[in-house]
Ligand SMILES: CC(=O)N[C@H]1[C@@H](OP(=O)(O)O)O[C@H](CO)[C@@H](O)[C@@H]1O
């Protein structure tokens with residue numbers, strides 16, 4: 001790598017007058033502001049790979065559920081996790097370097113700081129969602145990787161979880177904890193093989209999936225080719241990736257969760273199952289309309305977490321494996337009823353700050369850690385020792401043998417690197433089939449407290465500081481007391497305010513015993529912010 005090569009390549013991507021920050025979901029903003037950021041993220045990925053002795057690092061170009069004009073970029077660490085948070089600041093600093101020389105200087109500063117050897121060949125793989133702006137940003141990335149001699153591989157349009165899967169597979173290939181075949185075909189084959197085993201002699205009718213007109217559409221169509229058609233029919237809708245303006249428009253998991261209503265394109269049949277993915281297919285929510293009043297019912301991340309935890313708990317119980325810890329990790333946005341339900345089942349719950357990296361980390365504390373954000377982003381992690389026990393357990397009865405076989409397949413079905421809408425879809429379908437549950441029976445486990453999520457524009461969101469997993473404000477001084485006083489006036493109420501990590505707003509959440517109370521509480525708390 002030469003100074004001239006880096007500086008020359010960097011010249012093509014001048015930094016706009018803008019301050020950037022590597023946030024909860026990497027960098028995310030209007031796509032036209034991003035070329036310099038993506039170029040520099042490419043340099044960071046190269047450094048990260050060399051720092052990790054040449055292990056493969058992933059770069060995903062996506063803005064998830066954001067509008068079509070946005071885009072974003074984030075790094076994936078060697079085991080398929082999100083970038084270690086201490087490195088986010090280096091990404092921020094590199095993105096904000098004023099000119100090409102400053103970019104090069106900071107790059108060499110990091111090399112020295114971490115004593116990164118130039119003898120190691122860095123390896124990076126990358127992919128993008130289906131946005132119009134993605135190809136140009138991919139080119140910016142490629143130019144950076146080439147300038148610093150990275151061995152790179154392009155995977156084209158992929159879901160975010162697919163890229164996480166590929167990174168982990170590449171870095172574990174040939175080891176005793178090989179995660180799978182490092183190809184997209186390997187991904188589809190791993191998930192579908194487990195699904196087809198779990199669905200042997202079972203059929204679960206059909207599910208209609210709204211793909212937000214994003215990359216989940218083509219991926220789901222491909223996955224479906226691998227599934228036994230006698231087990232499931234997946235009706236793929238909102239899968240137009242050619243009309244860029246349709247992405248996440250009036251569709252998708254975020255639309256359904258935020259508005260608490262059907263996408264306008266869906267005419268729901270009573271008790272039929274519907275699901276919506278987000279733009280990069282790492283989130284999923286389910287919903288249905290009931291038979292009596294055709295009312296919309298949301299089955300969100302909390303409902304998926306409780307479903308998964310209880311199903312896995314039952315399998316472990318029937319397998320004869322003992323001393324096996326299962327925990328459920330949530331955020332403050334989890335519905336109070338879900339937390340109460342999980343605790344009533346005798347399972348521990350943990351509340352972490354928003355952002356899946358926090359949940360993921362907390363879930364590692366259990367043999368089986370189930371984590372979901374209410375918005376539908378989540379997965380299930382099995383610890384290495386839990387996997388070892390599941391795969392070596394000697395069953396003492398046919399019933400135990402069946403439970404063990406199911407457990408093994410469940411660990412293969414779940415994408416354990418990150419929340420994955422396609423894997424979660426198959427998981428829910430398997431569980432409902434095994435329980436012979438219609439969506440209303442699933443929904444009946446507990447009744448959500450009516451809730452409202454609002455956002456407020458404020459002068460400076462950084463003036464809002466929180467504690468207790470974001471459930472309480474420490475600053476601005478006195479505001480929390482005012483919120484508490486309001487909450488005290490409603491039944492079963494809870495409300496909190498926190499600054500968003502992805503948008504320049506402050507979020508207000510409120511839940512209470514009735515819809516009117518929840519709405520009123522949210523409005524009154526919001527009014528305090530003015
Ligand atoms: C209330 C809410 O849904 N917040 C989302 C949103 O974070 P904020 O920090 O609230 O903007 O985007 C994150 C990244 O996608 C996601 O992890 C999180 O759950």
Ligand SMILES: [Mg+2]
Nearest residue numbers: 064278280282
């Ligand atoms: Mg997403």
